[in-house]
Amino acid sequence: MSMINYASREINCKLVYYGPGLGGKTTNLEYVFNKVAPGARGKLISLATETERTLFFDFLPVDLGTIRGFKTRFHLYTVPGQVYYNASRKLILKGVDGVVFVADSQVERMEANIEAMQNLYDNMAQHGYNLTTIPFVIQYNKRDLPNAATVKELQAALNPGWPVDDPARQRPTPDPYHEGEFLVEQVDGQWIERATHFEAVAMNGDGVFDTLKAVSKLVLKTLGS
């Protein structure tokens, strides 16, 4: 968690939307910007190229209001999806409190998804952060397209799980968002944990708020623990 400002009584949390180019990261922010009451959000700032590709980042502050005397705010950032902007991608991760990986469900984009996921792990590690211990949610976007891979295929490729070594955490943990599924479970004798995932069609808003709410709640939990 980044900073509690007791002087101005503010808590700010930084959420970063990561993922391959043209996957829908900016679309997520634009939807939030358009749907949240103007009083509860700031300006949407986009540092984009002339063709509307994100060059540096998009930024949108969302206000939760004053909670127990603290003005609580989420800062939403996207990173550029294109690989050659990796330097700026890395900069945006500085001080991140929660990550949303926006995957493009189209079969043709599977390789780009995997590459972006690997790049996310690498860039987090370079900051000294560990993706498996910070709030992390995956969104499978563009579910409406006919060439979308199945969620099972996407999960296998992008969210196979990481080992759970702490014996105290080695117990089946139901996924609150998917009945009958588990976030922590034993697979082939090994305990693994996966990130929560959501299906989305960001263009029309499906799944956008579910994703944002889930990652926000995970971040809030880290404030209280």
Add this chain to the structure above:
Amino acid sequence: MSAGASSWSFHEEDSHRIHAILGEFLREANARSGLIVDRTGQMVAMVGEAPEFDPTAFASLTAADFSANDQLARMIGEPEFGSLFHQGEKESMYLADVARRVILVVLFDNRTTLGLVKLRVKTAVHQLNQVFLDMFNRSGTTQPQVETGFVGDAEDELDKLFGA
């Protein structure tokens, strides 16, 4: 706790020290405002004339600006650019690194000169370095926490704002 961001907290007494340092600096340099922005893009403190722009957006852009220039410095073989200067026709800004974790932004206009700002800012940065180092050392030992009940209340607000 989150293994992501490095945590620190900012208290009333920190704010008083910063206001005192920046207040004196602004008077001596005849500058308009002094802002402290942390490198993750959050506004920490504002002293002097209240700016008319959106401070939240300003803070995120300042952090990005400084970080991008940091990388540029490394590319040309410098460990960092300790300060940056953006000159406008009437309004200008001077940015200086403080303790490698926060950025001091000085906003000034034609009532002063870059030379005077640069001259006076050195002392202010030196004093601010000490304040922030004290703050980070303190934060290193304790994890700042919110009061009980905060998380539950915040979750309720989330449901209200984003739909239950």
